Amino acid sequence: MNKKELMLSVILAVAITGLVIAGWLALVNAIGLIGVACLAWFYRKDQINRWIKAGLFFLLMPLVFWVATYRPEGFSYPLLFTLPGTEVGESGFELYVNFAKALVGLVLLLLLWHKPRGDEFVAAPRWQFLSALFAPAIIIAVAIPALGLALEPKLIEQIVLFALVNLLVIAVAEEAFMRLLLQQSIRNAAASLGAQRWVQELFSLVVVTGIFVLIHSGLTGAAVWVYALAGLLYGLSYTLSKNVCYPIMIHFWVNLIHFALLTYPIPS
Structure with a gap:
């Protein structure tokens, strides 16, 4: 050490x-x-x-x-x-600071931070940038009609607090877990078995997208497909860049736009 x-x-x-x-x-x-x-x-x-x-x-x-x-x-x-809550007698959304989740994400981020190797696929910087730029808009544009989200702006102080928790607890922790521990490890395992490079990348992306949907328990109907799209685009940004900052940034903006401007949480 x-x-x-x-x-x-x-x-x-x-x-x-x-x-x-x-x-x-x-x-x-x-x-x-x-x-x-x-x-x-x-x-x-x-x-x-x-x-x-x-x-x-x-x-x-x-x-x-x-x-x-x-x-x-x-x-x-x-x-x-x-x-x-939006309905009489319905419980509302509560924002807690899950320090265990925040710290576990920070530990994974610091210890498993990945630097691309020579044999790994990394797209040109412009494709990395474009994936990060357009992914939040695509996810939100699909989610609004699919989930029946309405315009419900929140208070500025609520948005600021949510942004901090969203970044430090949700986006960092979930993407460090999904990309650095799961997606990168599955890609490395496929590479060690001699799989072609496109198989390594596609297999790890598809498997981790499925895991992303599964760990968000209680999803039904259109929500399953919206989360699958989100997980796919988060993972694709990592596939193209091998830089966990891209999926963290996309995840952060999707959650923040959803909370700040639209119905939150997703209607049941």
């Missing part, structure tokens, strides 16, 4: 300890976060045996998901605001 990694470890330990003491992070999630950091640190090493690497992947994947989503009974993350 070099000095930079040691410093990051100390910062992470201090942050986790402070959040637990403040009552903003459950102790069991804090322990899980330490496990994620340790596993990710070993997993990123190229020189380890591929079977050990596969074992680390199948330990890390469910642990990351569990730490980010598990909320012990009686524990609650800080609540920033609540939106009333």
